[in-house]
Amino acid sequence: MSNDPTNPSKVDRDALVAGLRRVLPAEAVLDDPEALHPYECDGLSAYRQLPLAVALPIDVDEVAAVLAVCRDHGAPVVARGAGTSLSGGALPHADGIVLSLARLNRILDIDPVNLTARVQPGVRNLAISEAAQPHGLYYAPDPSSQIICSIGGNVAENAGGVHCLKYGLTVHNILALEVLTIDGERLTIGGPAPDAPGYDLLALMIGSEGMLGVVTEITVKLLPLPACARVLLGAFDSIPTAGEAVSSIIAAGITPGGLEMMDGPAIQAAEDFVHAGYPTDAAAILLCELDGTVEEVEAQIDQVRDLMEASGASEVRVAHDERERELFWSGRKNAFPAVGRISPDYYCMDGTIPRRHLARVLEGITALSEEYDLPVANVFHAGDGNLHPLILYDANKPGELERTEAFGGKILELCVEVGGTITGEHGVGVEKINQMCVQFNREEIDQFHAVKAALDPDRLLNPGKAIPSSARCSELGGMHVHGGQLPFPDIERF
Amino acid sequence: MIAETDRGDELAGAVIAAFADRRPLRPVGGDTKRTLGRAVEAEPLSLAGHAGIVEYEPTELVVTARAGTPLTELEAVLAERGQMLGFEPPHLGTGATLGGTVACGLSGPRRPYAGSARDFVLGVRLINGRGQSLRFGGQVIKNVAGYDLSRLMAGAQGTLGVLLEVSLRVLPRPGCEVTLLHELDAVQALEAVNRWAGQPLPISAACHDGERLRLRLSGTRAGVDAARATLGGEVDSQGEAWWADLRERRLPFFAGDDPCWRLAVAPASAQPDLPGSWLIDWGGAQRWLRSDAEPDVVRSAATAAGGHATRVDDPGDGSSPFQPLPDALLGVHRRLKASLDPNGILNPGRLYAEL
Numbered sequence: 001m002s003n004d005p006t007n008p009s010k011v012d013r014d015a016l017v018a019g020l021r022r023v024l025p026a027e028a029v030l031d032d033p034e035a036l037h038p039y040e041c042d043g044l045s046a047y048r049q050l051p052l053a054v055a056l057p058i059d060v061d062e063v064a065a066v067l068a069v070c071r072d073h074g075a076p077v078v079a080r081g082a083g084t085s086l087s088g089g090a091l092p093h094a095d096g097i098v099l100s101l102a103r104l105n106r107i108l109d110i111d112p113v114n115l116t117a118r119v120q121p122g123v124r125n126l127a128i129s130e131a132a133q134p135h136g137l138y139y140a141p142d143p144s145s146q147i148i149c150s151i152g153g154n155v156a157e158n159a160g161g162v163h164c165l166k167y168g169l170t171v172h173n174i175l176a177l178e179v180l181t182i183d184g185e186r187l188t189i190g191g192p193a194p195d196a197p198g199y200d201l202l203a204l205m206i207g208s209e210g211m212l213g214v215v216t217e218i219t220v221k222l223l224p225l226p227a228c229a230r231v232l233l234g235a236f237d238s239i240p241t242a243g244e245a246v247s248s249i250i251a252a253g254i255t256p257g258g259l260e261m262m263d264g265p266a267i268q269a270a271e272d273f274v275h276a277g278y279p280t281d282a283a284a285i286l287l288c289e290l291d292g293t294v295e296e297v298e299a300q301i302d303q304v305r306d307l308m309e310a311s312g313a314s315e316v317r318v319a320h321d322e323r324e325r326e327l328f329w330s331g332r333k334n335a336f337p338a339v340g341r342i343s344p345d346y347y348c349m350d351g352t353i354p355r356r357h358l359a360r361v362l363e364g365i366t367a368l369s370e371e372y373d374l375p376v377a378n379v380f381h382a383g384d385g386n387l388h389p390l391i392l393y394d395a396n397k398p399g400e401l402e403r404t405e406a407f408g409g410k411i412l413e414l415c416v417e418v419g420g421t422i423t424g425e426h427g428v429g430v431e432k433i434n435q436m437c438v439q440f441n442r443e444e445i446d447q448f449h450a451v452k453a454a455l456d457p458d459r460l461l462n463p464g465k466a467i468p469s470s471a472r473c474s475e476l477g478g479m480h481v482h483g484g485q486l487p488f489p490d491i492e493r494f
Numbered sequence: 495m496i497a498e499t500d501r502g503d504e505l506a507g508a509v510i511a512a513f514a515d516r517r518p519l520r521p522v523g524g525d526t527k528r529t530l531g532r533a534v535e536a537e538p539l540s541l542a543g544h545a546g547i548v549e550y551e552p553t554e555l556v557v558t559a560r561a562g563t564p565l566t567e568l569e570a571v572l573a574e575r576g577q578m579l580g581f582e583p584p585h586l587g588t589g590a591t592l593g594g595t596v597a598c599g600l601s602g603p604r605r606p607y608a609g610s611a612r613d614f615v616l617g618v619r620l621i622n623g624r625g626q627s628l629r630f631g632g633q634v635i636k637n638v639a640g641y642d643l644s645r646l647m648a649g650a651q652g653t654l655g656v657l658l659e660v661s662l663r664v665l666p667r668p669g670c671e672v673t674l675l676h677e678l679d680a681v682q683a684l685e686a687v688n689r690w691a692g693q694p695l696p697i698s699a700a701c702h703d704g705e706r707l708r709l710r711l712s713g714t715r716a717g718v719d720a721a722r723a724t725l726g727g728e729v730d731s732q733g734e735a736w737w738a739d740l741r742e743r744r745l746p747f748f749a750g751d752d753p754c755w756r757l758a759v760a761p762a763s764a765q766p767d768l769p770g771s772w773l774i775d776w777g778g779a780q781r782w783l784r785s786d787a788e789p790d791v792v793r794s795a796a797t798a799a800g801g802h803a804t805r806v807d808d809p810g811d812g813s814s815p816f817q818p819l820p821d822a823l824l825g826v827h828r829r830l831k832a833s834l835d836p837n838g839i840l841n842p843g844r845l846y847a848e849l
Binding site for chain 1: 654716
């Protein structure tokens with residue numbers, strides 16, 4: 001990625017590294033190209049950039065000291081957790097440092113009575129639930145990378161997961177943050193009590209992609225583990241009938257703990273990989289997990305089975321024990337690596353749509369797939385309308401990555417056209433920065449920049465991510481979609 | 495049926511003019527929540543008539559309505575389709591509107607179990623202090639494009655923007671609700687509700703009125719019946735009306751002359767040592783207090799319990815009802831306010847004198 005041409009580098013690399021070495025132990029500052037290499041990209045590996053240095057502070061005081069050095073040198077700071085972002089949120093800046101929060105990895109406190117956990121940002125998502133488990137509690141948001149992704153990164157991206165429909169996104173499950181501003185101020189935002197006075201800065205900070213402050217401590221809400229969780233698998237001959245089944249389940253007043261759809265190519269890839277026993281002749285399958293009290297789940301299992309059958313399911317199976325439940329889920333949970341097996345590369349998209357437009361959008365994706373001559377497998381958080389089309393490509397074939405990105409951009413524009421959004425849970429990062437100009441108009445983009453300036457006037461925190469410059473949107477040429485009408489729909493936009 | 499009028503352009507025009515003249519405005523819906531903040535000396539900007547449901551698709555669990563839509567109308571439309579606003583908003587008078595409800599960020603008894611007003615916001619259309627009409631968030635449950643300026647509006651009391659439209663996540667109405675009564679004192683009740691909160695039980699409200707604990711269970715008939723057996727207690731046949739009176743602050747507790755405070759605290763924190771009478775809601779996280787204790791004493795006690803205190807009745811001396819903010823946080827608030835309302839014309843001083 002190139003940097004902003006209007007803002008040429010003024011960072012003195014040697015002085016910056018020397019400054020970092022004054023505040024951190026020698027082993028906590030990396031500047032040897034070999035050592036920097038692992039930090040050159042995150043989960044979106046198509047974008048790579050070496051930073052000037054990597055800082056690995058071990059506590060909040062060291063983080064503050066690193067920020068002070070960067071401020072003095074005018075050096076951009078890209079905070080990084082586990083580096084699992086799928087949108088390039090942790091892509092380094094050529095003139096800046098990567099601030100790794102991986103060593104701030106302690107669970108500070110589990111409070112089983114107030115139902116909270118206080119943790120450092122480098123703690124893994126799943127580690128919180130594991131620590132809470134002896135108390136019969138867990139942390140609900142479960143991005144698919146939860147084994148390795150960090151809670152700090154989850155906060156930066158407002159991460160989602162399968163449980164979102166019932167239990168909310170990260171923003172619904174965080175009670176407090178300790179935040180360092182680039183000016184060196186330490187803010188406590190929120191707290192163990194609800195509804196902190198003043199503005200809801202938790203909402204502002206969560207999902208801000210590391211651009212407004214650096215989070216150094218997080219208090220999350222814990223929930224009681226459900227007494228019971230059971231899953232149904234429904235097979236359908238067409239995607240619209242599977243979509244109808246989803247609508248009928250929601251209309252019946254049932255909020256499943258998870259409600260996932262996979263299309264034919266995704267079913268086939270998953271089945272070949274994990275042998276979950278999926279019906280490979282189905283056009284779509286639905287996985288519906290019901291959780292709650294035993295009595296509640298028992299009643300709803302029958303109801304959902306009836307609703308799926310009434311919607312035209314060719315087959316409905318109920319997992320009878322925990323082993324079978326895990327088997328049903330194994331295909332969905334391994335859908336990405338399963339697709340990775342059948343294609344040299346794949347590109348995971350992340351649009352959200354009002355679910356009633358599902359058939360139209362999937363038809364559009366099929367048409368685009370033919371136009372760009374690239375196959376697609378679809379997995380879909382069906383309950384909340386969050387699509388993950390996986391575009392299959394080969395980065396070694398000249399031009400194929402560019403074609404893939406153009407195809408992906410079209411999918412996101414289609415999502416905006418039907419009233420949806422360019423990103424449901426992966427963030428904008430560098431990946432979808434052009435599509436931001438489709439979703440937001442000039443004045444809205446300017447408002448985002450004004451908010452950024454209120455917290456980071458010199459634009460040192462993760463600059464160039466998430467919010468495009470107004471100039472960039474102007475160059476792309478009036479792409480903002482009005483009333484579903486994209487001007488000049490046949491023009492390439494990359 | 496409510497009038498379906500979009501006055502967005504006209505309202506934006508009024509803000510543009512006020513921005514040019516640096517003339518303060520006070521956005522008003524039903525004017526039912528005027529006393530929830532400091533008094534604002536400003537020309538009212540009425541959202542009356544800017545009403546109507548823009549989009550409602552029950553199977554998407556999302557409703558979008560204009561800010562001046564009366565809350566009773568919105569709730570009736572949702573009820574027809576077996577749905578509801580999950581945060582059980584207090585109306586605090588007749589004529590409450592959607593915009594005022596979200597701007598004030600008030601939530602009812604269901605809040606600790608279902609979420610707050612802010613938690614249900616998915617997107618807004620607003621007019622910022624420059625008079626620009628902007629959209630943030632959206633009409634889908636998952637959306638992380640751009641900074642979350644839509645949820646930021648909940649509780650900002652119209653100081654960051656004039657809400658024109660709000661998209662909310664809605665919830666299915668539970669098939670069955672039962673209220674149980676337990677004869678417990680406040681200390682026993684706090685211990686019990688916090689213990690139960692850590693168990694998978696379908697509790698949707700828990701309040702101790704000074705004498706007794708009321709628990710509301712919501713869910714399927716089978717789930718509620720099973721929980722009743724676990725929890726014991728007597729069924730309160732007047733439960734539904736009682737929760738409505740609590741939500742609307744109509745219980746006898748809310749009448750009286752002593753200053754009324756709302757302490758938000760960590761739910762399991764010990765009862766603060768303050769004189770007066772208590773009403774404990776939100777499973778312990780919201781404690782109403784009628785007390786003649788000095789404001790500083792009340793606020794310190796709330797801070798010690800992990801939270802903050804809000805003066806609910808009008809103290810009459812112009813002081814902010816809200817807990818003062820630390821300097822660094824107030825600085826962020828001021829810069830944020832300036833970024834959305836550079837001339838400081840939207841409800842100036844309503845939250846804090848400096849904003």
